[in-house]
Amino acid sequence: MLELTVRLVVSLSLVIGLLLLLAKLGGRRFRGKHDALVRVLHRHQLSRGSTVSVVAVGSRVLVLGATEHQVRVLTELDPEEIAEHEAAVLSLTENVDDDTETVDAPKTAVPAAARATNPLAGSVLSAATWKQALAAATRRSS
Known part of the structure; x- marks a missing residue:
């Protein structure tokens, strides 16, 4: 039983490692300059x-x-409006990463320019995705 558990953990960690590597390499290829x-x-x-x-x-x-x-x-x-909007969205996304976020806080879509810093943003492997899913699930159940 112990051998089966060890093999399962090793296999799972290998698959997750390969997914992270592919996400990192794929993000570079399709991100653009x-x-x-x-x-x-x-x-x-x-x-x-x-x-x-x-x-x-x-x-x-x-x-x-x-x-x-x-x-x-x-x-x-107007390019200046876009720059102001991106700055406002970036400040909102920094607040989302804090643990002090409330469930009722408004959420806005993050533009592609803001997501370019994190290749996992929006994927199942992103911690922010799981936080949003948990917040949505707890909000619906209460």
Whole structure:
């Protein structure tokens, strides 16, 4: 029985180690460069075939609507507003990491620029994901 338990723990730790390694290597490959001319700041899927994306192209910030057949520029945003919004979201995410967070605190979506620092953000392996799931489960049960 002890041998079976040891083999199970070793196998599980090997699988989790490989997942962490793949997440780290995969995050580097698909993250993109910070000095790239075109960067996707945020993407939101509206339906199965349509999305709205906020894209930085040089010094301009564009909101693009994309379907399976076309891409349209919906509007152009002020880059200073985006920088202020990202700073506000980063300060909110720092507060989420504290243990003093209350269950009723408002939660906002973290843009891709804020997630770039943690390759596990939003995945099952992220501690923040489990904290949010626990908070949602305890809020529903009470």
